[in-house]
Amino acid sequence: MNEALAANLRANGNNFKPFLHALFRSGEFYSPEIVRNQVKSPVQWLIGSVRALESDLPPTLVSWGMLRQLGQDLFAPPNVKGWDGGVTWINTNTLLTRYNDAQSLVAGTLPPLTANDFGGNGAGNGQKAMNALQRLRVGGVSVEKILTPEERSDNHAIIAALQNRLFQTHLKKDQQETLQEFLAAKTKMSDADILTAVRLMMSTPEYQVT
């Protein structure tokens, strides 16, 4: 594959257009070992989520706290080697934090941060940050932006549209059924219920990869 692409590049006078054409049309580019096998970094997760949900990035202090909790203290890697990335982003703590931060992004509530998440030594700085945090607001998601009236027409359409938006692929059948059941149990479906479904979709192993 590499050799073939290199040859292509050379044959076309180092022109990138035919090179990318060949790359994107290759079977390897879409092989199961490659597609959806990359763990989203915390930054990818946060920015990708607010883009997909057409909402705003939370205020700097909130975003910073979230990223620190998720293991990526931006501009302050743990050492000169940087972050290891890949599956090392995921442990039991960071995974649950992703699930809970999803709620914050979707519902527009403050994430469950504590003074420790901001502190180095001593409680001073952490407490200051916590006080500042109480004055901030997270935007939240508006259902009109992410679903058209037709897409809202029934539960299947809702799940299908959200799936497309968040995964660009299907969840597993059982997972889809779980989400259907969740929505079906609501006699009068509110925006809040739909947003909870969005949060649930983000609270899956599948949402952590791209």
Add this chain to the structure above:
Amino acid sequence: MKNEITLHTRREFLRRTVLGSALAWTVPAFLADTFSALQAQAAESATQTVTGKDATILVVLQMAGGNDGLNTVVPYANDFYRRARPKIGLQAGDILKLNDEVGLHGALTGFKELYDGGQLSVVQGVGYPNPNRSHFRSTEIWQTASDSERVEKYGWLGRYFDNACGGADPAVGVTIGSQLPEAFFAAKQKGICFNNPQNYRFIANGNAAEESYRKLNELESSGPGMTPDEGAGEMLNSGGSIGQLPAGMPMTGGRAIDFISRTALDAQHSSDEIRGVAARVQNQADYPASPLAGSLKLVARLIGGGLPTRVYYVSQGGYDTHTNQLPTQQRLLQDLGNSLKAFVADLRAQGNLQRVLVMTFSEFGRRVSENANGGTDHGAAAPMFLVGHQVKAGLLGKYPSLAPQDLFQGDVKYNVDFRSVYAGVLEHWLQTKSLPILGRQFPPLAVV
């Protein structure tokens, strides 16, 4: 694979049932096939099936940043020491004497009490050959128990989990903190971490959402064929590979989604367990108000609640004292000594002190000579502390010579390889063979 179900011993029966239920609980279906392989492995290996009531427990305490060993266990009577440290050298009046040659830093009153009570041992001059003065690299060496020139993929405690705790509860290793230390990195059984038990859960808006979350995260993984990567990129230590596993044991290999699915199950199981325990058990001692004390308070509650955890990991940062060392180290050591003293009192009140051993480490000591800023720079060997009811109390090992001709590039030379301390802890305390975990047979230090 033989399909025999005949049980020969009671031990075997226990192992099968405990392993079986733990697996059913925590392991996605893609692993179910390896269940019988795990059984076979358990039958002949050192797999430990223990409960939260009787097993010994190790608490590892990292003093991050490189603690100055010379001003912690102070050779107050040594002329070379006083010459090398005209400004920050501690005098006989500043310290808590242990004998005619050395004494503890004056802030370590908590340690002195433990020492006098026969609950503290000081391992002097611990290090390793060809010491590295980079925080990052030296920490990695301590975390993976590797030789200075080799890079290992898994941590020494992770290899302990893999080798001796197969199929155990995910909480077999618990780190108080937001990130898993490299020491926990493992092929199969990597332990869990959290910093706040209240937030260590899926915070649900409503029961229906909670129930759906559980279902969404309980489903089996649907990844295509797993490709085990055991051995791939793993370097061999002289004398054999560290923590080598039987071929065909998938865990870190294969697709990211499978790894995350398993982590999701571990998270779900352990968060229920831990929140329950943390809410139920109270501390029974007065701790200082510090992040370290907070971590130890939590560990004491988890031990009291009977978690089946074998290794807890806590850390205290700030030891990188390049400038104005005296007040910083004073504060840190005082916190360390008082926190551990309270921890011991708490465990004694619970009746669990006999089961617990605390081991401290720091990535390196500091240079013998002070620098021009009233601090010290990165050095080599330093003391380790062991705290517990059953420790060989007193001074272990030999204090490194400070005579200029005995130094290597201005640093003290080690007398005890840190892996001998690890070997002693593994063999004498955790009751498992150290060879498969450390890759070589290091003479186990008699720690208890």
